[in-house]
Amino acid sequence: MSEVVLDVRNMSVALGPHLAVKEISYQIHAGEILGVVGESGCGKSLTSLAVMGLLDKKLALSGEILFAGENLVGMSEKRYQHIRGEGIGMIFQEPMTALNPVVTVGEQVSEMFLVHEGVSKAEAMNRAIEMLRQVHIPYPEKRAKAFPHELSGGMRQRVMIAMALACKPKVLIADEPTTALDVTVQAQVLDLLEELRETTGTAIQFISHSLGVVSQISDRVMVMYAGQVVEIADVNDIFDNPQHPYTQALLDTIPRVGVDIKRLPAIPGSVPPLDQRGDNYTFRDRCPELFDHYTQLAKQRNEQMVRGY
Numbered sequence: 213m214s215e216v217v218l219d220v221r222n223m224s225v226a227l228g229p230h231l232a233v234k235e236i237s238y239q240i241h242a243g244e245i246l247g248v249v250g251e252s253g254c255g256k257s258l259t260s261l262a263v264m265g266l267l268d269k270k271l272a273l274s275g276e277i278l279f280a281g282e283n284l285v286g287m288s289e290k291r292y293q294h295i296r297g298e299g300i301g302m303i304f305q306e307p308m309t310a311l312n313p314v315v316t317v318g319e320q321v322s323e324m325f326l327v328h329e330g331v332s333k334a335e336a337m338n339r340a341i342e343m344l345r346q347v348h349i350p351y352p353e354k355r356a357k358a359f360p361h362e363l364s365g366g367m368r369q370r371v372m373i374a375m376a377l378a379c380k381p382k383v384l385i386a387d388e389p390t391t392a393l394d395v396t397v398q399a400q401v402l403d404l405l406e407e408l409r410e411t412t413g414t415a416i417q418f419i420s421h422s423l424g425v426v427s428q429i430s431d432r433v434m435v436m437y438a439g440q441v442v443e444i445a446d447v448n449d450i451f452d453n454p455q456h457p458y459t460q461a462l463l464d465t466i467p468r469v470g471v472d473i474k475r476l477p478a479i480p481g482s483v484p485p486l487d488q489r490g491d492n493y494t495f496r497d498r499c500p501e502l503f504d505h506y507t508q509l510a511k512q513r514n515e516q517m518v519r520g521y
């Protein structure tokens with residue numbers, strides 16, 4: 213496999229005595245799309261904010277985050293600002309909160325070139341228009357003069373992607389970038405991310421609570437439950453031979469051809485708040501019957517595979 217660009221080792225995020233992210237380890241390779249999936253409260257956003265150095269001050273980070281051989285944990289804010297522009301970019305679920313409402317989108321994208329590359333204002337604007345073109349915004353010269361509220365949700369997300377990719381980061385973290393969009397626009401943004409991975413070689417950590425969405429775009433999938441990584445595997449293996457009961461439970465909630473949509477089971481309950489998890493809390497504590505049922509299924513499947521039928 214290609215070079216490792218991001219290497220997270222035993223990373224934890226604690227809120228007082230409670231671990232919101234619990235000793236997780238994962239790697240992202242150059243040019244790959246790693247999907248991160250799990251229900252609300254599983255720690256997906258905290259994982260990405262930790263990597264970006266943007267965690268709330270009241271949360272304590274430990275472990276190692278190696279980027280290009282450098283440990284980002286404990287790094288100075290000044291150095292981090294440099295990494296955030298040129299090393300790791302991030303896009304969020306709702307671009308309206310990340311964009312400045314009173315500055316044109318062209319100026320906001322060109323700011324990236326002004327700050328990180330020190331080019332002239334005119335040159336920065338030309339580069340910004342090029343970036344808007346690259347993310348398939350129609351009439352980029354004209355749209356560059358628009359304010360964020362004058363664009364649709366899908367177009368605003370494209371502007372965010374243009375900003376994040378302006379400095380050619382090695383890794384792009386996309387935290388639920390399509391959740392607020394309707395299904396057609398969502399599909400267009402997924403296509404765009406895939407295309408940009410091909411053309412720029414940027415690796416993408418793509419986060420969603422939906423395994424269906426994650427599987428459309430990812431090479432590998434990391435499944436999180438209550439702050440822990442329960443499974444990381446190739447996307448095909450996740451579908452064909454899921455190992456962890458939680459992965460299997462998530463899979464059974466995805467509508468698939470030939471399966472009656474009305475009969476799709478939901479996973480009972482929800483991920484408990486941090487202070488109600490207990491030290492060794494797992495998915496088994498939430499749904500013991502489901503846990504045992506899926507554990508048995510995985511065992512049978514693996515026995516069949518060993519026997520070869």
Ligand SMILES: Nc1ncnc2c1ncn2[C@@H]1O[C@H](COP(=O)(O)OP(=O)(O)OP(=O)(O)O)[C@@H](O)[C@H]1O
Pocket residue numbers: 227232250251252253254255256257258259268421484485486
């Ligand atoms: N700033 C914070 N202070 C205290 N607790 C937090 C903070 N941010 C997140 N948490 C808690 O940490 C846990 C993980 O949160 P996180 O936002 O990472 O979940 P998520 O997987 O991104 O969920 P969602 O799908 O809802 O975005 C949750 O229990 C959440 O309430």
Ligand SMILES: [Mg+2]
Pocket residue numbers: 256257258387
């Ligand atoms: Mg989140």
